[in-house]
Amino acid sequence: MKVMSSIVHSNTPLLVVIDPRALVVRSVQFCRTVAGQPLAARVTHQRYDRAGRPVVGRDPRLFSRSETEAQTPANRVVRFSLSGAALLSESVDSGWRLNLMGEAGQLLESCDGRGTQRLMEYDSSLRPVSVTEQGLVLERLAYGGADAAEHNQCNQLIRHDDTAGSRLLHDYGLPGAALGEKRHFLQAPESPDWPLGEAERDALLEPVGLQTRCGVNALGEAIWQTDAMGNTQAFGLTVAGQLKAAELTLAGASPPQTLVGEIHYNALDQVEQETAGNGVVSHFQYDPQDSRLAALSAMAADGALLQKLIYSYDPVGNVLVVNDASQQDRYCNNQLVEPISRFEYDTLYQLIEASGCEVRNGASHGPALPGLQSLPTDDPCQVSNYTQRYRYDAAGNLLQMRHEGAHNFTRNMHVDPDSNRSLPDDEGEVDFATSFDANGNLLQLVRGQTMSWDARNQLQHITTVQREDQPNDEERYIYDGQGQRCRKISTAQASGRTLTNEVRYLPGLEIRTTADGETLHVINTQAGRNSVRVLHWEAGKPDAVANDQVRYSLGDHLGSSTLELDQQGGLISQESYYPFGGTAWWAARSSVEAKYKTVRYSGKERDASGLYYYGFRYYAPWLQRWINPDPAGDVDGLNLYQFIANSPVNYRDASGLAKYKTKYDMTELEVRLKRGPILSRGLTDLQKNNSDTAGTLRNAIDYAVTATAEAIKALENPELANASALADQILGGAGF
Template identity: 50%
Template sequence: MSRHAQTPHLSVTDSRGLPVRQVAYWREDGSESEARITAVQHDVGGRPVAQRDPRLFADASAPANLRTIYSLTGQVLITLSVDAGWRVTLWGEARQPLHGWDGRGSLRSIEYDKQLRPQAVFEHAGDGAPLCAERYAYAGSDPTFAVRNQCGQLIRHDDPAGTQLFEQFGLTGGIRTQSRRFLCSFDSPDWPVSLSERDKLLEDAHAATSYTRFNPLSEIIEQIDAREHRQLFSQTVDGQLREVGLQLKGSAPKTLVGAIQYDAQGHTLRETAGNGVLTTFDYAAEDGRLISLLRQRGNDILQDLRYAYDPVGNVLSVEDAALPIRYFANQRIEPVNRYRYDSLDQLIEATGWEACQTSKFSLIADPAAIANYTQTYRYDRAGNLLELTHNGPQRHGQRLLAAKHSNRCLPVRDGLEPGEEDLRNGFDANGNLLGLQPGQTFNWDLRNQLREVRLVLREDRSDDNEQYRYTADGMRVHKIRLIQTNAKTLMAEVRYLPNLQIRTHSGTGEMLQIISVRAGRSSVQVLHWESEPPKGNDNDQPRYNLNDHLGSCTMELDTTGQLISQEQYHPFGTTAWFAGRSEIEASYKTLRYSGKERDATGLYYYGFRYYMASWQRWLNPDPAGVIDGLNLFSMVKNNPLTYFDIDGRIREGVNEEYPAKATIKYFRAPQSSTPFSENSISNESTRFGFPDTPPLSSQVMSASPPSKR
C-alpha cells in the first residue's frame, strides 16, 4: 500500500462550528496507518482553553500542551505551556498590559503617559533589584519638531543595547534619519530619568547615523549607512525592483544587479548581476513552482538547479546539472539530492553527496574526495526528531530523548540516556536550554534572549565567552567574543547597523566593514578593511552570494564572476561540502544556511531565536507561541526542503513567497502607541500572556525596498 493511501486529514467540529479534534494518519512505509489526534477544548465563549498534541492526548495522565485562562473581557491572563512554562499578565482598563510574570520569577512592568504611550519598562529578576530596561521620549508640537515631521512620534528610545534616536520622518511616516549609540558596558542598563544621566551610560563615540530617502509612493530609493556608503534602488512603473547600485564612500557608483524581469504573477524571470552573471528562473505553468534556477557567466554554466515536487509541493529532488557525475571509492556520485516523506509530510530520508575530509574544507583547484550519504529520520508523535541516522563518511548521527510531558529534548551522550531529572535541569523554567554540550553553558536575559555562551570554563581564570545584546524589538545589534590567553584577553566585536556590520579584533588589529545589500533574488556583501586586508583578499571586494530556493548561500562570486567559495548543506543545515579558492578568503563568508549568520558557537542566528543544526531544533521555545504548531522547538515541522523560517517565529513555504525576507535585517519604525498593546497578540490563544517582543505586523522599515508581489 502506498504511504499516502487512505491518510486523509479530518477536522471534527462541535455544534458551534469550533474545531475540537484534528485527525491525521501517519505512515512511513506500507504498513497500517496510525491515527494521530490533536485535541482542542473551548470555554463557553468559544475560546480555546486547552490544546493537546497527539503524544500528550494519548496519555491520560499528561497535562495539556497549552492551557489558557482569560479575563471577563477575553484577554489572556494566564498561559501554562509544557514547553515554555507559565506566564501571567495583568491588564489595565484600556486593555494595555501593566505587569507580567513568568516561570523564572521575572516581573516586567510598563509605565504609560496620559495618551497610553509607554514611558518606561521595568524588569525585575526574581532575586535582583528592579531595573529600568527602556525609556521612551516623544516629540511635541513645537515647530522644531514639525519641520522634521516628528510631532507625536517616538524620537528617543533607550533600550537594553543603548539609545536609538529618530531624527527625521518622511511625509508618510517612514524614518529618514536614525542614529544608534551603544552602551559603555555590557551589563544590563538601569536607565535614569535624567537625559544627561542616561547619556553618561553611552559610549563617547559619535552616534552611528543612517539615512533613507523615499519616492512619493514611499518606496526606498536611497539608503546611506553609518559609514556613508550609499545604496541606490530603482523600481519599475508597477513598483517592482528593477536595479540596485552601491556607491562606496569616495568611489563611483556601481550596479550590483539590474535588468530584472518579472512574469505576470510577479515571479522573477531573470536578472543580471554586476559581475556579468545572468540568473534565469523557470516556473511550472500549472502551479507556479520553481523548477529551474540557472546561473551562467557568458557561455559558462555556473549552476543549474532543477527541482522536482510531489503533488502537494514537497521537494523530491534537487539536481545541479552543472556538475559532472563523479566516481570515487567504487561509488557513482551523481550531483543530485533526493528526499522522501511520510504521510504527514515529514522528511524521513535524504540522499546526496558530501566531503570525505573531516575538516570539510577543500581548495577548488584541488577538490577533496567525496562520497554518497544517506540520512534517515525518526520522529515521535509530537514531531520531535529523536533519531538521525547518517550513513556516509561524515558523522552527523544523533539521538535525542524527549521529556515525558513536554517537547524538551536532550541528546544521548556516550550511550547514556538523559533521565527526567536531567531534562528538568537542562532547561530553565521558561524552556530555555542551559547548555549545548559539556563545558558550554548558556545564560539568558529576562526576555528569553540568549545573553551569553560560555565556550571554555576555567577554575583559575576567566572563561572564554561570547556575549550578545539586543534592541527592544529583539534584534541583535552587538556581539563580543572574549578569548583568554596567557598574556592578555583578546576581543572580537561585531556591531550590527542598518545595512552595515563593523567588525574589530584586538588580537590582529583588524577593522572591517561589511556592507550588506539585497540584490534581487540574491545578496551582495562588500568587505571594506580600514586596516590592512588579509593576504589574498582585495579591499572593497564585492562578494555575490548566490542562493538556492531556501535562501541558503551556495556560491560566492567575485567582481569578475570567478568562484570564491561553494557550499552544500545537509537537509537540516549542517555543512556537507565546503570549498574555496583560498581558505582565508572563504573564512570571511558570513551568510550560510537559509541566508543566516553562523556564530562561533555553531548556532545560526535567525533574529528572534537561535537554531541548532546539529540537533535539528531551536534553542528555546517559539516566542510567537503555538502559531506554528504545539511543538515549540520543532524546525519548520520537520520539512526543511519545502519550508524555511523567516526570523525564528514562523515557517513559510518556498513557493509561497521567495525568502528575500530571510536575510533582511529589520529595523522597526517607532510607534506612537504602545508596542505591547492588545494588538501585539494577534491570536491570544497562541501567545504566552505578556508579550516578549513586538508583533510582526508592527510598522517595519527593512534594509532594502519591500517587495510588492
C-alpha cells in the same frame, strides 16, 4: 533511495471534528512511513470556553497519553479575563506567564516562571514611556510634541533608550516612515538602569553616534539608504513596486556600481531573469502547469555555467529531487557520486529520508564545520554519497537521525515525557530539570558550553571554551528594544592575554573589530536573488584579499549560500548542506577568504558556537531544533521547538517565529490567494465572473470529496462514504 510510492499516502486524509459553533475540537491526521504499515492516528485536541476562546490544547503525543492517564498535562492552558484578554498562559514547553492589563487593554505588568517581573508605564495617550524589569529601568521612550512638526515628529517616537544604548529618530516622512536614525551604543555592555534625566542618560553612552539615513517614495517604499559610514544603496522600482535595479556607492567613491539590474518578471510577479553586477545572469524557469520553480540557473559573463538546479516535486509540492546539472558525476572506488539530492516524506510531509553527497573525510555532525576543501574540486574522491534517515515521535520531536556514508553516525534524542524538551544522548544520562530553565531555554549546548538567558528569553551569553583555573572563552550578545541583535562580543584567552573581538550591527552595515587591530566594515544588501557583501578594511587588511572586495552569494530556493562569486564572476567558495542545515562540504580558493564567510544556511549568520542566528531565536542544525520555545507561541503548532514542521526542504523561517513557503515554491493558486482577488468576492460571484476558475475549483472539490469518501471506506465507515451526497452538500453550500 527508493522512489516514494503514492500508495503510502493513499487514504490518509485530514479529518476535523467541529462543535455546534463550528470550532475545531479535534483534528486527525494519519501517519505512516512505508507502504503496508498500519495507519497511526494523530489526534490534536482543542477545548474552548463558553465564549469560544481556546483554553486547552494537546498535541497527539500528550492527547494519546491523556486517554489512559488522567493527570497528563496539556501542551497549552490559557485563562482569560472578563474582557477577553489572556491573563495566564501555561505551556509545558515555555512555562507559565501572567499578564495584568489596564482598563484600555494595555499591558501593565507581567511575570513568568523564572521569577521575572516586567512593569510597563504609559503616558496620558497610552504610549509606553518606560519598561522596568527586575527593578531596573531597561527602556525609556520619548515622543515628539506639538512643536516638532518641522520634521514630522509630532506624536512619533524620537528617542528610545534600550538595552543596547540609545536610538534617536530625527526625521519622519509623510507616510510615517522614519527617514533616519542615530545609534549611540552604551560604553559598558551591561544593561543599564536608565535614569530619568536626559543628561544622565547621555553620560552612559559613547559620545559618537552612528547615523543611518534613508529616502522613501510616496508609498513609503525605500528608494535609497546611506549607512553610518557613508555608503549609499539605491533601489529602482517598477510602477508595480517590484525591484528593478540596485546600486551601491561606496563612501568617497563614484560612480555607483550596479549590484543587480535587468530584472524581468512574469505575470505572477515571479522573477524570470536578472543580471548581477558581476555579469552573472540568473534564469528562473517555472512549471507551466502549477508555476512552481522548475529550474534555477546562473551563467557567467563568459558563458560558463555556474549553477543549474533542477527541481522535481510530488503532487502536493514537496521537493523530491534537486539535481545540480552544472556539476559532473564522479567515480571513486567504484562508487558513482551524483550531484543529486533526493528526499522522502511520511504522510504528514515530514522529511524521513534524504541522500546527497558530503565530504569524504572530516565530515561534522556537531557544531563544528567540516574540513575546508580546496578549489577547484577536481579530486573525484573529495566527496562521497550519504543517506540520512529520520524518526520522530507523535509530537514531531526527532527521536533518531541515522547517517550512512563514508563514516556512519547515529544520534538518538531523549524527549521529556511531559513536554517537548529534548536532549541528545551523546553523553549518557539526561536531566531535563537542570538542562532547561523554567521558561524552556536550553542551558547547555554541548558539554562545557553553558548558556545564560536574559529576562526576555534572549540568549545573552555562551561559554565556548570552559577552563578550571583560567577565564573561559565566551560570546556575549546584546539586543535592541525590538529584540534584534546589535552587538556580539567574543573574548578568548591566548598566551595569558584576553583577546576581544566585536561585531556591531547597523542597518545595512556590520562593523567588525578584532584584538589584532583589524577593523572591517561589511556593507550588506539583498540585490535580487544575490546576497551582496562588500568588505572594506579601515585597518588590518590581510594581504590575500583586495580591499572593497564585492562578494555575490548565489543561493538555492531556500536562500542558502551555495556559491560565492567576486566582482569578475570568479568562484570564491562553494558549499552544500544537509537538509536540516549542517554543512555537508565546502571549498574555497583560499583559507583567508573562507574565514570571512559568515552567512550560510538559509541566508543566516552562523556563530562560533555553531548556532544560526535567525532574529528572535537561535537554531542548532545538528539537533534539528530551536534551542528555546517560539516567542510567538503556537503559531506553528503546539510543539514550540520543532523546526519548520520537520520539512526543511520546503519551508523557510525569516526570523525564528513562523515557517513560510518561498515565493519560488508557490503554485499559481497560492500566489493568487496571497494577492487576494479570489477571497475578495463570494463564490457565487466567482461562478458568474470567472467560470474557468470556478470550474477548476469545482473539479478540485469533486476530487477532494471522492478522496475523503475513499478514506472513510478505508476507515471502515462505509455508511458515511456517499461521495455523491457529500459533493452535493459541499457544492450547494458553496453556491454552485
